[in-house]
Amino acid sequence: MPESFGEALRRLRGNRSVRDVARLAACGKTYVSDLENDKRKPTQAIAAALDQALDAGGQLLALADIRPGSSPLDQADALQQGLHQTLAAGPMTDASLDEWEYTVARHGRATRYRAEGELLPELLADFTDLRLVLTHRHSAPARQRLTIAVAQMSGLMALTLLKLGDGRSRAWWRTGRAAAAAADDRSALSWMYAQEAYQLYYGGDLEGAVELAARAQHLAGGLPCVGPALAAPLEGRALALLGQRDNSVEALGRAEAALRRLPEADRTASAFGYSESQLAFHSGNALTHLGEIERAADQQERALELYPLRDHTDRALIALDQAIGAAIRGDVAGAAALATTTIVDLPDEHRSALIIYRAREVAARVPEARTVPEVRVLREVLALPPGERDSSAHRAGNAGRR
Template structure:
């Protein structure tokens, strides 16, 4: 038998043949190859493969091998266009698909993108791929946030690193604006204001999504802090940023920003300031503009309407409206963010004054995940809209 060094030197081609089913090694050879290549037992598993093995498993292995072959060299313009289209498609899907459905596809396509980044690419292509990687990292973070998973925090760092490596201010501003929502919903309100402000500074006057997304978030955070005049000024900045945004960026996508979102965010700011008449005007306009398929933001607008009812002293109506909003959503769409906001409504009424509608709402929100809600007790893990 050849020694370990010799096997390691020819190991790559040998493993490729194994994956394609061209060779069936003995268990002894597989163990030596495992040791030499650090494969962790994977080759021993391959050694057990027989010609009559599961054809679907062989198809998977063939697909992976072909993909690695196709991505080993420089990408064509068509190849980069395909990557960017895939990222844009996922960005649009965030507006109407449940997070649990979207995550497996994000993971698969991000794995393909990583292979392309590892290939030999020229500087212009590599920059475009880095921007795509930053955007996909942001989508991963947003999806994990909505699922209540704290691993979202690591993806913000990855995305910022990719955007900085691409030296793209617009993408970096977008990353900071989106990350500001994590802080906002984890009750780090001052931190949310800081990141929203940084997003606007990084944009440096560019007419891009970052400042259009960041300014209304800053307004909402300032409203929660009770700083009314500053919140109003931030809403004015948000109006200006939206007007400057190119039409192709005023779309329903994680990578866009639209009037429907601004009306929702403005209504939310006025709701926190308990200026309910102004809030209701914005809420009504948001619901006119949002498509029925945008389940999350429409539900959040409805919960803001419930908060206005609570602020105006009608606890029963507020609780009933919030209950109807939650139970009207399919279980897969009752994200931790929805439950958190509904809990806000319930918290507006002290226990001593709780009416039957409020008790029903609290009972629904107290159910464990899978029994009608997604729980919602981990505020720090929530995502932002």
């Protein structure tokens, strides 16, 4: 069994007196004696002071959280946490920074295929570690790289909460923007505004979405970065819902140009990238809202060809756009059946609040057709009571008719 904090302290003290050790660590003699006899649990500050005073090389810090009589597994957890904190307090090497940037990028890729409920606990665990690292002193270049990582992780937190339908996502956008600004990184700040524009779009604030999308493109200042490639098509989609056809088409043209300027490394399946498949999806969505159903269908088919099968969220959203197109063409039964199939065929963990919200948009397109069997089934799947129109979908439907 591993030795306790008190046993290790007594061993490391050796021939030195308790009084001498207490003086070196700036604490009381009785306190040190109680620690040696495992009568008290040390604070992290005292453990660090004693570790330094006895030149223990982190041994005491690693044992500080282990409680006497705890199980081996609890001791292992405490030991791991202590070691992790000790390592986090050390100098930040290039390898350490590379590891953090890899971790952030890995989470960005995971957003394309992992369910939000699965991703959130891992995001939280890594973000907690990153916050611990950030509390220590670092060189200016190292702190800048860490702060950019904080901005990106904040954006991932916001995106994950958005898809879960949790309003706390808004606070994470503010944190992300503050971190990107503190790092003085216009590309990161542009990306943050572009992603936040999607929050406003799905929340029904179309004018606000257009404003943030424009801000994202302005901040980039012509840089070939992901922010404008994300923001321009979102602007086009919002303008289409607002009935501004010419401005919407112009924004879609800017989206194509932004994608062409992107380096190949950024045309990737990640929250930090933008790809041809996404542009086809977003263009199809805008064209659907403009009523150009045939052109929209071409874009949607192209998007489905390009998206991998594991990208459950965007493939479902494309199918729901196709259902809206069917409703606009007057195929009420087909629209409802496609929306129902899309929801039912999704794995439970991928039926996020965002997907249900968009499916309710389809239901809002056919509110007067509740006698059609397919519409009744869709409403049952979405748990919409008879005679009730979902308020969020109602707003979306009204926006599309403006």
